[in-house]
Amino acid sequence: xxxxxxxxxxxxxxxxxxxxxxxxxxxxxxxxxxxxxxxxxxxxxxxxxxxxxxxxxxxxxxxxxxxxxxxxxxxxxxxxxxxxxxxxxxxxxxxxxxxxxxxxxxxxxxxxxxxxxxxxxxxxxxxxxxxxxxxxxxxxxxxxxxxxxxxxxxxxxxxxxxxxxxxxxxxxxxx
Amino acid sequence: xxxxxxxxxxxxxxxxxxxxxxxxxxxxxxxxxxxxxxxxxxxxxxxxxxxxxxxxxxxxxxxxxxxxxxxxxxxxxxxxxxxxxxxxxxxxxxxxxxxxxxxxxxxxxxxxxxxxxxxxxxxxxxxxxxxxxxxxxxxxxxxxxxxxxxxxxxxxxxxxxxxxxxxxxxxxxxxxxxxxxxxxxxxxxxxxxxxxxxxxxxxxxxxxxxxxxxxxxxxxxxxxxxxxxxxxxxxxxxxxxxxxxxxxxxxxxxxxxxxxxxxxxxxxxxxxxxxxxxxxxxxxxxxxxxxxxxxxxxxxxxxxxxxxxxxxxxxxxxxxxxxxxxxxxxxxxxxxxxxxxxxxxxxxxxxxxxxxxxxxxxxxxxxxxxxxxxxxxxxxxxxxxxxxxxxxxxxxxxxxxxxxxxxxx
Ligand code: HEM
Ligand code: FES
Numbered sequence: 001x002x003x004x005x006x007x008x009x010x011x012x013x014x015x016x017x018x019x020x021x022x023x024x025x026x027x028x029x030x031x032x033x034x035x036x037x038x039x040x041x042x043x044x045x046x047x048x049x050x051x052x053x054x055x056x057x058x059x060x061x062x063x064x065x066x067x068x069x070x071x072x073x074x075x076x077x078x079x080x081x082x083x084x085x086x087x088x089x090x091x092x093x094x095x096x097x098x099x100x101x102x103x104x105x106x107x108x109x110x111x112x113x114x115x116x117x118x119x120x121x122x123x124x125x126x127x128x129x130x131x132x133x134x135x136x137x138x139x140x141x142x143x144x145x146x147x148x149x150x151x152x153x154x155x156x157x158x159x160x161x162x163x164x165x166x167x168x169x170x171x172x173x174x175x
Numbered sequence: 176x177x178x179x180x181x182x183x184x185x186x187x188x189x190x191x192x193x194x195x196x197x198x199x200x201x202x203x204x205x206x207x208x209x210x211x212x213x214x215x216x217x218x219x220x221x222x223x224x225x226x227x228x229x230x231x232x233x234x235x236x237x238x239x240x241x242x243x244x245x246x247x248x249x250x251x252x253x254x255x256x257x258x259x260x261x262x263x264x265x266x267x268x269x270x271x272x273x274x275x276x277x278x279x280x281x282x283x284x285x286x287x288x289x290x291x292x293x294x295x296x297x298x299x300x301x302x303x304x305x306x307x308x309x310x311x312x313x314x315x316x317x318x319x320x321x322x323x324x325x326x327x328x329x330x331x332x333x334x335x336x337x338x339x340x341x342x343x344x345x346x347x348x349x350x351x352x353x354x355x356x357x358x359x360x361x362x363x364x365x366x367x368x369x370x371x372x373x374x375x376x377x378x379x380x381x382x383x384x385x386x387x388x389x390x391x392x393x394x395x396x397x398x399x400x401x402x403x404x405x406x407x408x409x410x411x412x413x414x415x416x417x418x419x420x421x422x423x424x425x426x427x428x429x430x431x432x433x434x435x436x437x438x439x440x441x442x443x444x445x446x447x448x449x450x451x452x453x454x455x456x457x458x459x460x461x462x463x464x465x466x467x468x469x470x471x472x473x474x475x476x477x478x479x480x481x482x483x484x485x486x487x488x489x490x491x492x493x494x495x496x497x498x499x500x501x502x503x504x505x506x507x508x509x510x511x512x513x514x515x516x517x518x519x520x521x522x523x524x525x526x527x528x529x530x531x532x533x534x535x536x537x538x539x540x541x542x543x544x545x546x547x548x549x550x551x552x553x554x555x556x557x558x559x560x561x562x563x564x565x566x567x568x569x570x571x572x573x574x575x576x577x578x579x580x581x582x583x584x
Binding site: 033036037038039042062064066067068069111112115116117118119120137138139140141154155156 | 335338355362364457460475479480483536537
């Protein structure tokens, strides 16, 4: 009889020791795992101001923001009307052009292909722009249109629009 | 006062002194001296020894490189160039290390294919096989990390593409990627941790290799006939027979790898990696190291991000299950008239996948990659499990010695 009682007590002690040990170990591992996330100074890299006065229509520049390339493009009338004319049903990741720009002629995008992170071509006049007159990613062949939306290829989503604002007519603040 | 008398097993008193306190002398004697090897083993059985030696060479050359290497985005490329130009024999250290990695994979691929052809993964060596696949995984991780270190264009964009694979995982993917990189893009935090991990993983590999070898030695080595050892007459002792056979293999291998190191050190290198990393420009044609190319081909053969990533990892993971997918009791393909050819075709197919993985993913190359992908999985999931329904294996010899009886007539 006494044995039964003891056994219960024993398994209770075993279970609580093991669970406490497990919780303690997990708590101990947490700071180690957490240390691998971006550090405070990496997060603090904040914002970049860009002068856009010298950009001609139909041209684009690439600037660096938080270590990533950002495309700033002054679109032509043709590019704008092309971007607006597209039907939502034709898009893999449906979004209307108006939601992707603040001023029609200025398109600001994070220049990183949403497939596996290459920088798409299309910034230089001589670059391939793909079948939709926007950007073309050479790594695995994704085509983006003049609003930076994915039209063809393995990339799942549109080129991202970073947070930005117009400080005045010739300066953009990204971030 | 006195404990048990110390046994006088060896002539050398120092050996006796050690053996009494830590019996490693007899351990080595048993495992690498008297260890019985099937006497019909061919040179394919030397590739395990070759792989072990390259691992040691990689660790030694790596440690000496690390003495001159700087894991910082501003200095890494220049420090490798300095190793190449200014450090005494730095070029040699680096060419040994970079070509050594390539040859490591050549040797391991032959070693794995040997295991597949002769059915070494079957009972009772399943755990040995699993540990082997595990080593292969660790090797891929290690060389991927190492390839980032010179911080050239291929280093940077290879690291970007591979770490982005994780972002395909739904919900946690993006966070996981950021956690791995320590930044939102491949950056200094990434380079630093990759160096730390690249330094330590080879030692982990070394540990797993020790387990892998210990596991083979429990039931003994397989052999080209794939039958069990029946008597002492079926075997020869490791020392001197196998040791010298392996030593000859190592010499031949040494000639081959030296020829490449001294006369064609960049044969297997990508020229773009001699351009410093530029986060704003992707090279027009990014390729992985050739030894990872078959899996890259599988990734690109699928027109969907998550699907491609799943199949790529699946192609590696399926290797773990091979011992249970194969339902045939006969180990060696020498006695399996049908499976033998499917096995050969699998090798060829793997090679072709590697080739198209280095070419642009379009047109004919894409088509070939898709066919290759189908055969790869078809081989494991259909042919391997079901072929013994129609295949009639040849009669196995009664013992290893019996194979030779017929020959002397
Ligand atoms: C399993 C063993 C190992 C493998 C497969 C391996 C693989 C590689 C590869 C593929 C590279 C890039 C070579 C290039 O293109 O330049 C590399 C670079 C490097 N590895 Fe290793 N490595 C191993 C062990 C080690 C060890 C133990 C260390 C010790 C710290 C080390 C230190 C380095 C350093 C400093 C570099 C950068 C210098 C360079 O690029 O040549 N490696 N490794
Ligand atoms: S990274 Fe752009 S298509 Fe794959």
